[in-house]
Amino acid sequence: MEVKGVASDELPQPQEPVADPTIVKTRSRKRSITIFVVVSILNVALLALLWTQLLTPAQNASSEQSSSNAYGDVNSPLIGKPAPDFKLAKLGGGGNVSLSDFKGKPVVLNFWASWCDPCNAEAPFLQKTWETRLQSQGVVLLGIDGQEKTSDAQAFMHKYGISYPNVQDTLDGSTGISYGVAGFPETVFIDRNGVVVAKSIAILDEKVLDQELKKLDLN
Template sequence: MNRLLLFIPLVIFALMGLVFWVGLGIEDKTSLPSPLIGKPFPEFELGVVEDGRTLTTKDLQGRPALVNVWATWCPTCKAEHAFLNELAEQGIRIIGINYKDDVMKARDWLKAYGNPYAYNLSDPQGKLGLELGVYGAPETFLIDSEGIIRGKHIGDLNPVVWESLGKQFGEMQ
């Protein structure tokens, strides 16, 4: 009987491990909830990569858009870039936030790979990214015509992701 008592901690540990393992499998690792969903896009006043003019939050309004956080140092951004070009050719309005990057490198990147963006906001210190809760690049936000954040996707945009995100975007138009 005393020997059976020695196995109780082992059984409890095994059951706890099983519960954690099953719990990890249930979690959706492709989306993180954002407290900004349903709220206005954060206020900003930033320069534009392409021409240096200054834009503000009001410039996001008027039409629904994808706001894509990207950087030249981000390999996943390069992987999604061709798909962003395809979306832009279809008339999807895409606004870029060049995150913690050098403006000259960003300009060279856009010349080399094409520019799917209506314009790119330069966020060299990552302040706007911080306000958006950006974990890293790429991340994409859906905003409606009034500048309200309606969705967020972490990782690259591709045809599989666009199947569901595109439906949500289409509902905003």
């Protein structure tokens, strides 16, 4: 379309509206603030999640440590409850041994493994105490070897001249699991009524043993 005397391409063309610089700047600032807030919230949420995941096991470990005294006594959920029964093969042959075989007698269960350095450290003490004290007090000492080669366990017993009875846990370690064993050595004290009265994660010595035997009420 043409206007008289003026070519259409010479007519003023519509122009793009020019944005107010102040409005553009304000919108840009608001957008930046919104993005910053959202990112900050996401970061805080992520950090909170990571902190929760990291802190949970630490709290559990701290709780277990705080429930332990200087001699390794721990507050096991089994304490005050009947000791889980088991039937395990006796190391060195001779059939099976069950906890129920010792009904009416106080029992000390010592969980160990031949590759465990603390177990090696306490083995001579256990053997000596068995010979000089526990038998005369009517206390049963029973070692429970963890999942390892039977030959390794037997070599351990031979090395320290162990004469008190020992059995070997199942391949899946079900006995240790039922007693909440998390490492070696661990020792569980069961009274003559078959009730768990104490659990120790310390290397047994005179102080630790005296502390726990008192709970068996041997008099």
